[in-house]
Amino acid sequence: MKNSLDPYFKNAGRRKLLxxxxxxxxxxxxxxxxxxxxxxMIEANLxxxxxxxxxxxxxxxxxxxxxxxxxxxxxKAVEKFDWRRGFKFSTYASWWIRQSVCxxxxxxxxxxxxxxxxxxxxxxxxxxxxxxxxxxxxxxxxSEMADIxxxxxNMIKDSIDxxxxxxxxxYDGTVxxxxxxxxxxxxxxxxxxxxxxxxxxxxxxxxxxxxSLSRLTKxxxxxxxxxxxxxxxxxxxxxxxxxxxxxxxxxx
Amino acid sequence: xxxPKGHKSKHGYAxxxxxDGGLGYREIAEKMSESGDxxxxxxxxxxFLSAMKKIARDSCxxxxxxxxxxxxxxxxxxxxxxxxxxxxxxxxxx
Numbered sequence: 001m002k003n004s005l006d007p008y009f010k011n012a013g014r015r016k017l018l019x020x021x022x023x024x025x026x027x028x029x030x031x032x033x034x035x036x037x038x039x040x041m042i043e044a045n046l047x048x049x050x051x052x053x054x055x056x057x058x059x060x061x062x063x064x065x066x067x068x069x070x071x072x073x074x075x076k077a078v079e080k081f082d083w084r085r086g087f088k089f090s091t092y093a094s095w096w097i098r099q100s101v102c103x104x105x106x107x108x109x110x111x112x113x114x115x116x117x118x119x120x121x122x123x124x125x126x127x128x129x130x131x132x133x134x135x136x137x138x139x140x141x142x143s144e145m146a147d148i149x150x151x152x153x154n155m156i157k158d159s160i161d162x163x164x165x166x167x168x169x170x171y172d173g174t175v176x177x178x179x180x181x182x183x184x185x186x187x188x189x190x191x192x193x194x195x196x197x198x199x200x201x202x203x204x205x206x207x208x209x210x211x212s213l214s215r216l217t218k219x220x221x222x223x224x225x226x227x228x229x230x231x232x233x234x235x236x237x238x239x240x241x242x243x244x245x246x247x248x249x250x251x252x
Numbered sequence: 253x254x255x256p257k258g259h260k261s262k263h264g265y266a267x268x269x270x271x272d273g274g275l276g277y278r279e280i281a282e283k284m285s286e287s288g289d290x291x292x293x294x295x296x297x298x299x300f301l302s303a304m305k306k307i308a309r310d311s312c313x314x315x316x317x318x319x320x321x322x323x324x325x326x327x328x329x330x331x332x333x334x335x336x337x338x339x340x341x342x343x344x345x346x
Contacts, residue, residue: 202340204314205311205314205336205340206340208307208310208311208313208314209307209310209311209337209340209341211310212306212307212309212310212311213307215306215310216303216306219284219289219299220299220300220302220303220306221303222284222289223280223284223296223299223300223303224300224303224304226274226275226279226280226283226284227274227275227277227280227300228273228274228337228338228341228342229273229274229275230274230341230342
């Protein structure tokens with residue numbers, strides 16, 4: 001199948017890659033305000049922007065938009081590149097491009113827009129939770145996380161809420177890409193209904209327990225009743241499970 | 253270093269805290285002793301676990317699970333099993 005981006009990819013490869021000397025020469029011209037040099041620098045590095053954008057293909061965002069964002073990052077890099085530092089342009093530009101794409105993804109992935117700083121804190125919180133659980137076998141408290149990350153407890157709470165938002169789905173959306181498929185709300189189980197299998201299991205277990213009760217010693221029955229809070233101890237009371245109790249369990 | 257209290261099952265402590273609405277082992281021991289059957293908290297726990305083990309044995313037999321001592325001990329001290337038994341008993345108000 002022909003991709004709508006194919007012509008763009010073809011055009012992006014037209015300009016030859018720049019040598020280090022060419023990069024310096026173009027940068028010097030850009031500093032003097034030469035627009036054609038700027039365009040040349042951008043066009044020669046479009047492939048870099050595409051290759052970085054492709055790495056985020058599975059982020060769920062549209063590929064056209066990702067490439068557009070990476071190009072914006074590339075343009076920013078061209079503006080800010082300082083040839084005197086001696087680095088290759090691609091080394092410098094890849095950070096700007098990645099930052100631009102990541103920022104776009106974090107602001108467009110969710111139905112509710114989460115600010116970039118909150119998204120960054122959420123990432124740190126998520127990482128901290130997983131590392132802490134691995135180290136200590138339990139989840140850290142909000143105050144512990146606040147101490148470690150040097151933020152307030154409220155910020156941690158908000159971050160955890162925003163992590164939950166990332167898993168939000170449209171209630172009446174369809175499952176998969178099929179328009180004729182089922183809606184998401186149709187796949188959510190009703191937890192108030194007892195399944196026939198569960199009901200049968202419960203009846204079977206009641207019967208089993210009834211049999212077991214008749215085999216308990218008087219002491220065991222008394223201790224079990226007290227432990228489960230089934231009766232209050234009273235000298236006049238007979239603690240034992242009566243035949244009628246056992247029969248009732250069996251019937252149940 | 254202090255000794256760990258009770259058996260730590262994968263799903264929580266089964267033998268340390270008291271059940272919801274029920275009594276702890278020390279309280280059970282006190283009440284039983286008051287009523288003439290003198291015992292301490294360890295005995296109360298052992299008696300309770302023995303009762304649970306009997307129920308676990310019948311449940312395993314019904315479910316076709318292994319009846320080995322290790323399995324029965326694990327199941328009888330599992331808080332989820334105890335909570336299932338308590339649900340059934342409380343549900344029918346014996």
